[in-house]
Amino acid sequence: MSTSIIVVGANGRMGRTISQLVDAEPAFNLAGMVDSKEHVGKLAGSPCPVGDSLAAVLPQAPGAVTIDFTAPAVSLQSARTVAESGRALVIGTTGFTDAEKDELRELAKRAPIFWSSNMSIGINVLYKILPELTRALGDTYDIEMVELHHNHKKDSPSGTALTLGECLAEARGWKLNDVRCSSRDGIIGERPKAQIGIQAIRGGDVVGVHTVYFMGPGERIEVTHQAHSRENFAQGALRAAAWLAGQKPGKLYGMQDTF
The missing domain is CATH 3.30.360.10 (Dihydrodipicolinate Reductase; domain 2)
Incomplete structure (x- = not known):
């Protein structure tokens, strides 16, 4: 059974790499793509739902795991969105403050959330x-x-x-x-x-x-x-997403939990 993936920041460097790997891997299915209003037009023609907010795309992809490599403010909003529905989220964003990490830990009590500063x-x-x-x-x-x-x-x-x-x-x-x-x-x-x-x-x-x-x-x-390439991080994120799909809320998961 394949793991469905929603990519937030789909037009960014990591977002494009993740989307390409999902398309190439039979174990995954690209179920949605999210980017800002100024960039979402570049995703036109995609075979999956596309939107400028995770809240708009999430209902169109039941059971999908979201992957977010963007910026702290965007990733925090993604975490707030999944916390409302209990859906799973993998975050590869860096630059969080201590207060933002604390908020992620609180949100992880309501939804399966995974964060790592490096997916390698x-x-x-x-x-x-x-x-x-x-x-x-x-x-x-x-x-x-x-x-x-x-x-x-x-x-x-x-x-x-x-x-x-x-x-x-x-x-x-x-x-x-x-x-x-x-x-x-x-x-x-x-x-x-x-x-x-x-x-x-x-x-x-x-x-x-x-x-x-x-x-x-x-x-x-x-x-x-x-x-050597961003594919290393993207592969780690997909590995984390497949693992996270079977986890329950309760803690902010990290790569060490998957070993």
Whole structure:
């Protein structure tokens, strides 16, 4: 039995990639497409329902799982919409504030909602491995991170970098907001021991590169993840959607729940 999919932000870079993969995968069915009023016209001719709001398309696609890679405000509205009907939603959007994440957790008590800052299997494995490496190396190793993305990315640091930073900080018994440094300029003095640097680089069409550095006495360890295409994230989102279709409300699910 195939999983029906509604794509929010269907005319965006990720939306187009997801729609194309759904069309190519027999296990999925494109049941609806949503985009803003200025872009929805570009979806004309689609064989599935098209609209400028999820609320308009959702009733036309019974049982479909919605996938949303857009912006925090749009994704939050998608979550509010599915919460009213109990329908399932997969969110790949980054840039949420702590308050917005709290709202997602509350809405997830009323509908199956899944959120991940990165849908890549490799990145999610790093979320488990890097804390182990951090604890094994000990406090004498400084931790820094550099992330590279395309010149259209709006949030900085990336959601993936922040999630990586959170798991690294927790392994040291820190809170990331207390120790994160994303800018250095001028005479800043010696680097504090309780610090994790996260620097962002933007340019070209880089899909996503994250490198974590562990720098200790006489040596340096580098762990790098490179995303070669958006299909990697789209495949992860579809995998999450197929899994989420069988889940009940109660918590904000993430990629770790699917392993």
